[in-house]
């Protein structure tokens with residue numbers, strides 16, 4: 001891959017060729033006058049749970065709900081509108097990231113002890129009930145407090 005040769009010096013170890021560092025973090029402020037960050041630009045979501053794309057799209061939906069009415073006035077968008085988007089979305093992002101950290105900690109503990117990760121017995125029985133399975137699947141598919149487009 002000759003076009004990658006200018007980056008070769010960044011590889012210090014062979015593990016660098018296969019391992020991707022994954023972050024779970026978020027900015028304290030997602031906006032500045034004239035600028036709004038959403039999705040991973042505002043809050044990095046790790047692959048755990050497969051929720052990152054959902055969160056980025058839901059941020060866009062929430063942003064559209066707040067920005068469209070403000071843009072229709074032809075006035076400059078003020079900071080309160082941008083702040084309202086972060087206020088609406090941040091609790092969801094915090095909840096999803098906290099779940100990711102919890103799952104990663106469980107996985108790390110299982111790796112240390114060599115024990116397989118398995119849900120508690122009562123959860124295994126509960127998840128055999130179709131209505132509960134559907135509810136759990138729905139909750140993972142839509143995440144907490146999913147916004148609806150209101151245009």
Ligand SMILES: Cc1cc2nc3c(=O)[nH]c(=O)nc-3n(C[C@H](O)[C@H](O)[C@H](O)COP(=O)(O)OP(=O)(O)OC[C@H]3O[C@@H](n4cnc5c(N)ncnc54)[C@H](O)[C@@H]3O)c2cc1C
Pocket residue numbers: 020022038039040041044045046047049050051052053054056
């Ligand atoms: C290894 C890995 C696996 C993952 N697996 C899943 C999964 O299975 N399911 C899931 O839901 N989430 C997954 N995620 C998380 C998910 O990828 C992100 O949360 C999601 O892609 C964030 O979307 P985004 O649009 O905010 O950012 P991105 O998808 O990163 O989009 C940003 C875009 O901006 C472009 N860009 C950057 N700089 C510039 C520039 N200067 N000019 C123009 N364009 C620019 C980039 O090329 C990119 O296309 C995974 C993440 C990782 C790291």
